[in-house]
Amino acid sequence: MPESTLNSVVRVALVYPQDLAQIRMSQPPLGLAALIKYYEVHGRHLGQVEFRIFDENAQHRDVIPDVAAWHPSIVGITAMSFTKGRADAFARQLREKRSEVFIIAGGVHFQVCPTDGLENRLYDVLCTGEGEEPLRRLIDDYWFGRRERRDFEAIPNLAWIEDGTIRQSERWVLRDL
DSSP states (O other): OOHHHHHSOEEEEEEEOOBTTTBOOOSOOHHHHHHHHHHHHHOSOGGGEEEEEEEHHHHTSOOHHHHHHHOOSEEEEEOOGGGHHHHHHHHHHHHHHOTTOEEEEESHHHHHSTTTTTTTTOOSEEEOSOOHHHHHHIIIIIITTTOOGGGGGGSTTEEEEETTEEEEOOOOOOSOO
8 A cells, every 4th residue: 555545634525415406405415424423433543534524405506626725535426316406417517526535326216227337437436235334445545545446346325437337346234333
């Protein structure tokens, strides 16, 4: 593992997009908070990972400039089907500003449409089920590990493109949060 990874903080931005033109969600992003708590309980690199939630619904504005200025290594974007367009636009615009960022999308939309967004390379991986363990493993095993795409196979609930083919890992269900 690169020494720079061992000695630096990995910033993980979790984004709760809204459909800026239509709907404002009144509920806080509890699912994103649960991802953070799960990592705090089960993660292996607690002192080296910093999380921040960017909620467009609470801030009532585009948070892309805030996310880009924070310089995250990993960005997770959650999406329901009606916010999928905004999630895609967010990923596209973030790639223009910070091309090196690792982007994972998850949420209800990708549980129903587990490969939506891979063909156009907006996302590095999609989470196709519950995200707690996949995010933990992406951070601990992939980010702090060798960072090889073949390692995705061992991380549950993921979809990705490898050698031009969409691949999916096995399903995993969190039994007791």
